[in-house]
Amino acid sequence: MDNFSFFPEQASTMAARIDSIYFTLVALSILFATLIAVFLVYFGIRYRRSAKTDRSNILHESMALEFGWSFIPFLMAMGIFGWSAFVYYDINRPPDDALEIYVIGKQWMWQIQHPLGKSEINELHVPINQPVKLIMTSQDVIHSFYIPAFRLKQDVLPGRYTTLWFQATQPGEYHLFCAEYCGTDHSQMIGKVVAMGQQEYERWLSGNVASESMVDAGKRLFNDNGCSSCHLASGTGIGPALEGIFGTEVQLEGGGTALVDEVYLRESILDPQAKVVAGHQPVMPSYQGVISEGGVLQLVAYIKSLSNTQ
Numbered sequence: 001m002d003n004f005s006f007f008p009e010q011a012s013t014m015a016a017r018i019d020s021i022y023f024t025l026v027a028l029s030i031l032f033a034t035l036i037a038v039f040l041v042y043f044g045i046r047y048r049r050s051a052k053t054d055r056s057n058i059l060h061e062s063m064a065l066e067f068g069w070s071f072i073p074f075l076m077a078m079g080i081f082g083w084s085a086f087v088y089y090d091i092n093r094p095p096d097d098a099l100e101i102y103v104i105g106k107q108w109m110w111q112i113q114h115p116l117g118k119s120e121i122n123e124l125h126v127p128i129n130q131p132v133k134l135i136m137t138s139q140d141v142i143h144s145f146y147i148p149a150f151r152l153k154q155d156v157l158p159g160r161y162t163t164l165w166f167q168a169t170q171p172g173e174y175h176l177f178c179a180e181y182c183g184t185d186h187s188q189m190i191g192k193v194v195a196m197g198q199q200e201y202e203r204w205l206s207g208n209v210a211s212e213s214m215v216d217a218g219k220r221l222f223n224d225n226g227c228s229s230c231h232l233a234s235g236t237g238i239g240p241a242l243e244g245i246f247g248t249e250v251q252l253e254g255g256g257t258a259l260v261d262e263v264y265l266r267e268s269i270l271d272p273q274a275k276v277v278a279g280h281q282p283v284m285p286s287y288q289g290v291i292s293e294g295g296v297l298q299l300v301a302y303i304k305s306l307s308n309t310q
């Protein structure tokens, strides 16, 4: 408990912005609670039954008062709404140049996969002063990825990808908690985020285990599972070519379009019949139960790499 604090240090670019909203709300609440309490006591004493206070000239209506106590709180509420919405918007828009790291939550641990192949359990190493985007999913129940020092928290859901982005500002080790009750050992589902300088991070990334990058692993799965026999780069196979599709809109059978993002790719692999590409037969087999969530992430990374032509 010695390193537990109610106000952890502010270690991300979002932290100070969120704290300002928080402290403003607390200050306003204290202000109004105090005002009401003081007037309550003051009037209670002043107009108590035995007091000889002047009770003539009772005020029955006042447009100015009505207007004032409706309009001023309204402005305050809208101000807080606008301010919070502004911050919320930024929290939900990862910058395009963010470093992408994949996270899988499972009972009861966090599995982290770095694009260049390094993977870790219950630890997340990130560089400071660079936006990092986490693409997260769960293998079983709902978890929640929570880093108090960054003031950020995002649910991690089975069957979906959610994202969380941040930019760490100081090197250090920070608590990582699962913030959604997820079963017996939920309280043990803890880890740490290690933020380090760019060079240290590079060194850490390239250190020991020369494992396969996510793209390479995805490419291997793509060949091993027969994807490559239907999805030919030439587009002449049974399935559509996957080159360059990421980030585009595809036409669907029966009208409509879909944006090709991580969620769409995952669905195309696990539930191919959910959205059938126009001009194709629904003949792709489902890989539900065949390829793990980790494998799907690697395939997604590989298919994304087919669209990186710069």
Ligand code: HEC
Residues within 6 Å of the ligand: 221, 222, 225, 226, 227, 228, 229, 230, 231, 238, 239, 240, 241, 242, 245, 250, 260, 265, 268, 269, 272, 273, 275, 276, 277, 280, 281, 282, 283, 284, 285, 287, 299, 303
């Ligand atoms: C039997 C042939 C076949 C195999 C094997 C196959 N697919 Fe497909 N795939 C298709 C067809 C046909 C479509 C188009 C119809 C549809 O959307 O279901 C498709 C669609 C897709 C799409 C959507 C493409 C788009 O343009 O929107 C993706 C992504 C995809 N497959 C990935 C894979 C991956 C990854 C594998 C291997 C794990 C795989 N496929 C294995 C035939 C196949």
Ligand SMILES: [Cu+2]
Residues within 6 Å of the ligand: 105, 108, 142, 143, 144, 178, 179, 180, 181, 182, 186, 189
């Ligand atoms: Cu959990």
